[in-house]
Amino acid sequence: xxxxxxxxxxxxxxxxxxxxxxxxxxxxxxxxxxxxxxxxxxxxxxxxxxxxxxxxxxxxxxxxxxxxxxxxxxxxxxxxxxxxxxxxxxxxxxxxxxxxxxxxxxxxxxxxxxxxxxxxxxxxxxxxxxxxxxxxxxxxxxxxxxxxxxxxxxxxxxxxxxxxxxxxxxxxxxxxxxxxxxxxxxxxxxxxxxxxxxxxxxxxxxxxxxxxxxxxxxxxxxxxxxxxxxxxxxxxxxxxxxxxxxxxxxxxxxxxxxxxxxxxxxxxxxxxxxxxxxxxxxxxxxxxxxxxxxxxxxxxxxxxxxxxxxxxxxxxxxxxxxxxxxxxxxxxxxxxxxxxxxxxxxxxxxxxxxxxxxxxxxxxxxxxxxxxxxxxxx
Amino acid sequence: xxxxxxxxxxxxxxxxxxxxxxxxxxxxxxxxxxxxxxxxxxxxxxxxxxxxxxxxxxxxxxxxxxxxxxxxxxxxxxxxxxxxxxxxxxxxxxxxxxxxxxxxxxxxxxxxxxxxxxxxxxxxxxxxxxxxxxxxxxxxxxxxxxxxxxxxxxxxxxxxxxxxxxxxxxxxxxxxxxxxxxxxxxxxxxxxxxxxxxxxxxxxxxxxxxxxxxxxxxxxxxxxxxxxxxxxxxxxxxxxxxxxxxxxxxxxxxxxxxxxxxxxxxxxxxxxxxxxxxxxxxxxxxxxxxxxxxxxxxxxxxxxxxxxxxxxxxxxxxxxxxxxxxxxxxxxxxxxxxxxxxxxxxxxxxxxxxxxxxxxxxxxxxxxxxxxxxxxxx
Numbered sequence: 021x022x023x024x025x026x027x028x029x030x031x032x033x034x035x036x037x038x039x040x041x042x043x044x045x046x047x048x049x050x051x052x053x054x055x056x057x058x059x060x061x062x063x064x065x066x067x068x069x070x071x072x073x074x075x076x077x078x079x080x081x082x083x084x085x086x087x088x089x090x091x092x093x094x095x096x097x098x099x100x101x102x103x104x105x106x107x108x109x110x111x112x113x114x115x116x117x118x119x120x121x122x123x124x125x126x127x128x129x130x131x132x133x134x135x136x137x138x139x140x141x142x143x144x145x146x147x148x149x150x151x152x153x154x155x156x157x158x159x160x161x162x163x164x165x166x167x168x169x170x171x172x173x174x175x176x177x178x179x180x181x182x183x184x185x186x187x188x189x190x191x192x193x194x195x196x197x198x199x200x201x202x203x204x205x206x207x208x209x210x211x212x213x214x215x216x217x218x219x220x221x222x223x224x225x226x227x228x229x230x231x232x233x234x235x236x237x238x239x240x241x242x243x244x245x246x247x248x249x250x251x252x253x254x255x256x257x258x259x260x261x262x263x264x265x266x267x268x269x270x271x272x273x274x275x276x277x278x279x280x281x282x283x284x285x286x287x288x289x290x291x292x293x294x295x296x297x298x299x300x301x302x303x304x305x306x307x308x309x310x311x312x313x314x315x316x317x318x319x320x321x322x323x324x325x326x327x328x329x330x331x332x333x334x335x336x337x338x339x340x341x342x343x344x345x346x347x348x349x350x351x352x353x354x355x356x357x358x359x360x361x362x363x364x365x366x367x368x369x370x371x372x373x374x375x376x377x378x379x380x381x382x383x384x385x386x387x388x389x390x391x392x393x394x395x396x397x398x
Numbered sequence: 399x400x401x402x403x404x405x406x407x408x409x410x411x412x413x414x415x416x417x418x419x420x421x422x423x424x425x426x427x428x429x430x431x432x433x434x435x436x437x438x439x440x441x442x443x444x445x446x447x448x449x450x451x452x453x454x455x456x457x458x459x460x461x462x463x464x465x466x467x468x469x470x471x472x473x474x475x476x477x478x479x480x481x482x483x484x485x486x487x488x489x490x491x492x493x494x495x496x497x498x499x500x501x502x503x504x505x506x507x508x509x510x511x512x513x514x515x516x517x518x519x520x521x522x523x524x525x526x527x528x529x530x531x532x533x534x535x536x537x538x539x540x541x542x543x544x545x546x547x548x549x550x551x552x553x554x555x556x557x558x559x560x561x562x563x564x565x566x567x568x569x570x571x572x573x574x575x576x577x578x579x580x581x582x583x584x585x586x587x588x589x590x591x592x593x594x595x596x597x598x599x600x601x602x603x604x605x606x607x608x609x610x611x612x613x614x615x616x617x618x619x620x621x622x623x624x625x626x627x628x629x630x631x632x633x634x635x636x637x638x639x640x641x642x643x644x645x646x647x648x649x650x651x652x653x654x655x656x657x658x659x660x661x662x663x664x665x666x667x668x669x670x671x672x673x674x675x676x677x678x679x680x681x682x683x684x685x686x687x688x689x690x691x692x693x694x695x696x697x698x699x700x701x702x703x704x705x706x707x708x709x710x711x712x713x714x715x716x717x718x719x720x721x722x723x724x725x726x727x728x729x730x731x732x733x734x735x736x737x738x739x740x741x742x743x744x745x746x747x748x749x750x751x752x753x754x755x756x757x758x759x760x761x762x763x764x765x766x767x768x769x770x771x772x773x774x775x776x
Contacts, residue, residue, distance in 0.1 A: 096703065099675060099676075099703055099704075102675050103672065103675050103706075106668065106671050106672045106675070107672070108668075120704065127669070127708060127709045127710060128669075128672060128706070128707070128708050128709070129706070129707045130672070130676060130704060130705065130706035130707070130708075131704040131705050131706070132703065132704040133702065133703060133704045290484065290486075291505070291506075293484050294481065294484045294485070294506060294508070297477060297480050297481050297484070298477075298508060324511065325474065325477055325510065325511060326477075326498065326508060326509040326510040326511045327508065327509050328481075328506070328507070328508035328509070329506070329507050329508070330505060330506050330508075331505045331506070332505065
């Protein structure tokens with residue numbers, strides 16, 4: 021069973037090394053199925069395909085190669101990646117013998133014991149037409165601003181995902197763990213032929229962010245009933261979808277505010293960081309006091325460690341205000357903001373507060389990003 | 399009972415931050431005695447003294463300060479260091495109230511709950527005349543080349559230390575875990591008035607390496623019966639000594655070799671790194687084969703993962719040779735070497751091998767460093 025065909029090919033260390041670094045990230049070394057710790061190598065025309073899967077998420081990565089003999093086998097991902105990473109630049113000769121792979125350079129010759137290719141679970145391909153195509157950098161930045169708000173808890177599966185949907189030539193990218201919510205809008209050049217509505221596991225999105233950081237250009241999204249595939253250049257990332265209905269989140273977005281202020285993002289981050297040091301015992305609770313004369317104060321206290329008041333100047337509209345927030349949620353929101361300044365809006369102690377980017381040079385600009393944090397009841 | 403005197407002073411964020419980073423490193427947060435997680439702050443003339451101890455090792459660090467009211471108290475090291483690290487540059491006002499310390503800047507005011515100074519264990523001072531004085535950079539580099547060979551196991555206490563002794567205007571710095579040994583010689587400008595011979599815990603030496611990396615100039619060594627103190631600038635590091643007799647290691651240093659080779663250190667490191675990937679199952683065993691025609695080969699094999707042969711060119715003197723070594727010990731020795739090239743000398747499979755720096759521009763130079771590795775019996 022499973023003596024793969026003999027593979028023989030040559031490939032550059034640089035290309036193989038880069039591909040292994042990307043593909044290897046989704047490989048778990050703590051799996052009960054040994055073949056899942058391996059990478060599948062398959063010749064495909066004049067390319068070598070590297071594949072890895074953790075059963076929820078699969079990746080195919082093609083690199084140019086001089087194929088002398090076609091075939092496939094699997095070898096341990098981590099050992100292969102570490103080995104290739106330590107080889108000098110230049111050509112590598114790969115040749116398999118049954119399930120062992122030998123890699124040769126002028127100064128190195130190593131053999132890695134593998135597992136036959138037919139024990140590797142197939143990575144399903146989604147072969148429909150692309151549902152959406154957009155700039156990789158724009159999608160990556162949008163996802164990076166949103167994933168932090170997703171739930172890490174699988175108790176409510178839809179919240180452990182990122183919701184992507186289109187409406188009137190806009191792609192909405194949304195995540196919420198029910199304590200906070202982030203939404204990014206991306207204007208599409210053309211209306212998609214069919215409206216899109218999928219919930220993708222947050223782990224897939226984190227992996228996509230990393231892949232797109234290394235590969236710009238266009239990214240295409242393909243979907244079928246229970247899968248989604250992202251393709252960019254020579255890489256395909258395939259993932260299961262999360263089944264279920266995303267909460268109707270638009271209803272919780274406050275429409276107006278009794279108090280709001282504009283502040284430099286780094287300044288707000290700094291006082292939040294300091295205040296959070298004294299909020300550990302209180303499960304991260306900070307009191308945010310807004311003074312209409314132009315000041316925001318973060319007050320934290322911890323009966324064991326002590327207490328702290330941190331102050332910053334800001335431009336306030338409306339009344340004095342006060343709200344209690346989780347320090348980490350506020351830090352996460354500010355880190356996701358990306359803009360040099362931010363608007364913070366709130367209507368009393370019990371309403372959700374809304375953070376959005378603020379551009380002092382264009383105060384009328386409509387924000388394409390918002391980050392909502394639910395208050396703590398104190 | 400423990401109500402310290404009120405302290406009131408001002409100090410710059412930059413100086414306090416730097417001192418806290420150094421002093422905090424020896425503070426354990428997992429101690430059964432809460433006061434040991436704290437830093438002792440004591441006014442001392444026109445300076446503030448910061449002290450920390452883990453009972454084996456103590457540090458005193460003085461910084462300039464404007465003292466308004468003298469006194470002392472202890473506050474949690476980690477919280478204080480994180481807090482001060484996040485404050486803006488400039489002046490900080492410190493004021494205590496009973497055992498609580500308030501720190502103020504124009505935008506921040508925080509209070510840290512502390513513990514009275516009299517609960518802090520005293521850090522004994524060594525007040526003899528200095529036994530030795532030498533350049534901080536030279537001592538740091540010597541220690542960094544030697545500590546890796548010390549034992550991490552306290553079963554034989556003397557091996558968990560670094561042996562410092564003087565003989566004929568030379569300071570010897572030595573460590574061994576009985577599988578390997580490193581010795582550095584430092585030429586002293588003057589013969590010390592009394593010969594020195596101390597064994598200092600390796601943990602102390604690692605801390606001294608870090609401190610000296612931040613502070614050059616002279617370092618003075620003081621000792622009494624069971625303690626040693628290193629002083630550089632405004633810092634004193636005090637440590638217990640290890641009691642006992644260091645092994646008479648000179649007798650195991652081979653006097654000559656049947657085979658030796660000179661090789662570039664980075665080249666040797668690279669092939670060692672690759673070979674070690676395939677030596678995990680064999681507890682790190684590598685076979686080193688020296689070919690008189692000018693080649694060294696590292697052969698490793700692992701019945702589970704596979705096997706590897708890595709080759710490098712080198713200048714060989716003497717016969718062919720072969721020896722089995724622990725891959726990590728060889729990597730550690732090469733990392734400690736610091737010179738662009740190294741001489742590796744061995745006399746058969748069962749003798750210790752000796753690595754020493756090699757200078758192709760001055761082949762006759764006497765090496766002031768040697769690193770010995772005992773062979774594995776295979």
